[in-house]
Amino acid sequence: QKEVEQDPGPLSVPEGAIVSLNCTYSNSAFQYFMWYRQYSRKGPELLMYTYSSGNKEDGRFTAQVDKSSKYISLFIRDSQPSDSATYLCARYSTGKLIFGQGTTLQVKP
Amino acid sequence: DAGITQSPRHKVTETGTPVTLRCHQTENHRYMYWYRQDPGHGLRLIHYSYGVKDTDKGEVSDGYSVSRSKTEDFLLTLESATSSQTSVYFCAISGGVTGELFFGEGSRLTVL
Numbered sequence: 001q002k003e004v005e006q007d008p009g010p011l012s013v014p015e016g017a018i019v020s021l022n023c024t025y026s027n028s029a030f031q032y033f034m035w036y037r038q039y040s041r042k043g044p045e046l047l048m049y050t051y052s053s054g055n056k057e058d059g060r061f062t063a064q065v066d067k068s069s070k071y072i073s074l075f076i077r078d079s080q081p082s083d084s085a086t087y088l089c090a091r092y093s094t095g096k097l098i099f100g101q102g103t104t105l106q107v108k109p
Numbered sequence: 110d111a112g113i114t115q116s117p118r119h120k121v122t123e124t125g126t127p128v129t130l131r132c133h134q135t136e137n138h139r140y141m142y143w144y145r146q147d148p149g150h151g152l153r154l155i156h157y158s159y160g161v162k163d164t165d166k167g168e169v170s171d172g173y174s175v176s177r178s179k180t181e182d183f184l185l186t187l188e189s190a191t192s193s194q195t196s197v198y199f200c201a202i203s204g205g206v207t208g209e210l211f212f213g214e215g216s217r218l219t220v221l
Contacts, residue, residue: 006151008149008151009114030201032207032208034208034209038114042213042214042215043199043201043213043214044152044199044210044212045210045212046209046210047211049208051207073151074217088152090206090208092208095140095157095159095205095212096154096157096167097128097142097190097201097203097208098153098154099144099151099154100151101150101151102151102152107217
């Protein structure tokens with residue numbers, strides 16, 4: 001079993017929709033949870049991170065962690081065509097960052 | 110942009126030949142990483158380094174070796190390339206606290 005599991009999609013939504021991206025993880029050690037965004041033919045960039053259960057907001061983006069169910073979510077409100085990218089969840093612990101498979105999102109105008 | 114460069118950016122080689130990819134940073138970060146990215150698998154950690162001459166294996170280390178003789182350089186070597194190692198390889202650097210990695214632009218390797 002992969003340490004971080006993510007539905008690869010692809011996911012296609014109309015502009016303005018609320019997007020929900022989800023991951024599950026298997027390791028219970030203390031760790032940070034991250035969301036990275038990757039545009040085509042580019043390296044990933046950090047979008048958000050959190051280390052505790054609950055929600056963390058940053059503009060139109062909300063990261064949610066439920067440690068009891070080992071579930072990580074990213075919500076995008078009022079999605080824009082510029083949000084079209086691959087979104088990768090990851091867990092960071094003891095110097096290692098392990099990614100899920102990534103979900104490709106397309107937001108159509 | 111974080112000061113990280115990968116070379117070469119593109120390489121085509123034949124099965125059985127050795128290949129070395131280089132990652133160079135100007136940020137003096139302690140941690141350096143090599144990932145490969147393939148469709149359906151996302152980014153998978155090959156090896157990482159937590160200091161000069163200090164390296165450890167990742168998820169998919171078989172067939173790969175690394176070296177770090179200076180803080181700024183992290184080399185990934187395929188001793189005898191195979192077609193299954195055709196991939197896009199990303200180097201990343203980190204200060205090592207929160208998991209914020211800065212990625213290079215990637216090196217596209219094709220093994221025929």
